[in-house]
Amino acid sequence: MPIYEYSALNIKGKTVTDIIDAESIVLARQKLRTANIYPISIKEVYDTSAAKEIRLSFLTKFFLPKVSSAELSIMTRQLATLLGAGFPLVSALYTLVPQTRSYSFKRILSQIKDSIEEGSSFAAALSQYPEVFSDIYINMVRSGESSGTLELVLERLADINERQQSLNNRIRSALAYPVLMFFIGVIVLFVLLTYIVPSITSIFMDMGQQLPAPTRFLIAASKYLKTGWWIIVLLIVLVIIAVKRIKKSDKGKFWYDKTLLSLPGLGALIKKVAVARFTRTLGTLLENGVPLLSALGIVKNIVGNQLIANSINYAADEVEKGNGLGKSLNTSSIFPHISIQMIQVGEQSGQLETMLNKVADIYENEVQNTIVGLTALLEPLIILFMGVIVGFIVLSICLPIFEMNQLVR
Numbered sequence: 001m002p003i004y005e006y007s008a009l010n011i012k013g014k015t016v017t018d019i020i021d022a023e024s025i026v027l028a029r030q031k032l033r034t035a036n037i038y039p040i041s042i043k044e045v046y047d048t049s050a051a052k053e054i055r056l057s058f059l060t061k062f063f064l065p066k067v068s069s070a071e072l073s074i075m076t077r078q079l080a081t082l083l084g085a086g087f088p089l090v091s092a093l094y095t096l097v098p099q100t101r102s103y104s105f106k107r108i109l110s111q112i113k114d115s116i117e118e119g120s121s122f123a124a125a126l127s128q129y130p131e132v133f134s135d136i137y138i139n140m141v142r143s144g145e146s147s148g149t150l151e152l153v154l155e156r157l158a159d160i161n162e163r164q165q166s167l168n169n170r171i172r173s174a175l176a177y178p179v180l181m182f183f184i185g186v187i188v189l190f191v192l193l194t195y196i197v198p199s200i201t202s203i204f205m206d207m208g209q210q211l212p213a214p215t216r217f218l219i220a221a222s223k224y225l226k227t228g229w230w231i232i233v234l235l236i237v238l239v240i241i242a243v244k245r246i247k248k249s250d251k252g253k254f255w256y257d258k259t260l261l262s263l264p265g266l267g268a269l270i271k272k273v274a275v276a277r278f279t280r281t282l283g284t285l286l287e288n289g290v291p292l293l294s295a296l297g298i299v300k301n302i303v304g305n306q307l308i309a310n311s312i313n314y315a316a317d318e319v320e321k322g323n324g325l326g327k328s329l330n331t332s333s334i335f336p337h338i339s340i341q342m343i344q345v346g347e348q349s350g351q352l353e354t355m356l357n358k359v360a361d362i363y364e365n366e367v368q369n370t371i372v373g374l375t376a377l378l379e380p381l382i383i384l385f386m387g388v389i390v391g392f393i394v395l396s397i398c399l400p401i402f403e404m405n406q407l408v409r
Helices: 025-034 048-056 058-063 069-086 087-099 102-116 122-126 135-147 148-204 213-248 250-262 267-286 292-301 306-320 325-330 337-349 350-409
Strands: 003-009 015-021 040-046
Touching: 003 025, 003 213, 015 025, 069 087, 069 102, 069 148, 069 350, 087 350, 102 122, 102 148, 102 213, 122 135, 135 267, 148 213, 148 267, 148 350, 213 250, 250 267, 250 306, 267 292, 267 306, 267 337, 267 350, 292 306, 306 325, 306 350, 337 350
Parallel strands: none
Antiparallel strands: 003 015, 003 040
8 A cells, every 4th residue: 555745734724744555645635634634745655566675775774764672662562552452453553653753664564554454464564674673573473473462472572672772771871971081081182182282392392402202202192193193083994894894704703702702891791791681582582482492593693792692503403402401501601600500490490481581680780780880990990091191291291391490500
């Protein structure tokens, strides 16, 4: 069904813009007038007959704004509420389309609604948009459709997304101040070295005598930053591009992830984040009826580290042979010992899903505490670094002045 974008006047005389789906432009105008909305202009912006071509278009993917996690969580929560209130799925989606702020997400929801009306399942319609709906989302929806508990599954999906957003927001909040301090400090030092220091050191250059080594180093660094700062920026850009290229290949990605895990402090934090994400997602999938092997195949793609993903893949092969999950994960020596023990206890007691969620709670709290501890340590380190640099600059400027005083005496 085609989708039309319109500009219209509502019953209060205010101009509104939105999208609407209808069989034709005439029916679209009739729909709007029935809703007491009077169109000024209306044009077709999307036709489902070309849906696949547009979805696969590189330019479309590049330029259209991505659907945020917050938008997806809100939509999922509202859809679960409407289904729980007795709305049919198509009617619920039709109700949500006008309430969605993002034009791209409105179009996607309209296409999903049309696909369901044409006979596709909800999960199959979602799978046409992998850039918006993850494998976890699609598989849980498929499980909810087959078991008749779609509204409960959507509630859990909303909980997962909101919990993940909450954790990410806490991490960003903890890092915001140190990162801001660092960038402001770098800018201040750059201005100090490129503009303030040269005007002061030019006096010493006219003295015609040998300057102390720290002062000579400061003058050289100031000249280099003033004329060659773009080289430093270029090197940083090249390093970022090189790292991205390395991560695209399997060997490069493996080496990069292995290096991250071996870093002191950061490696342990990455492990905790991966374990929390793995156990939370696996527990949720198992609670919603997804088989263990299928769930392991899904979660290995969301841990964000190739070594840990390989460990999960190996564990899935061992589970398929009849071995326990905890024992299989313990073989790689990547997962923390306490998480392995709790998983094994869950397997023995028949409460694996509950134990996985408890493991996730433990490591999510540990991640938050670790981030708070690291940021508390990072702030004085940044201040100390700034103090050392500024102290060196002051010392380099003061040394020639002291020598001048000695010569005068």
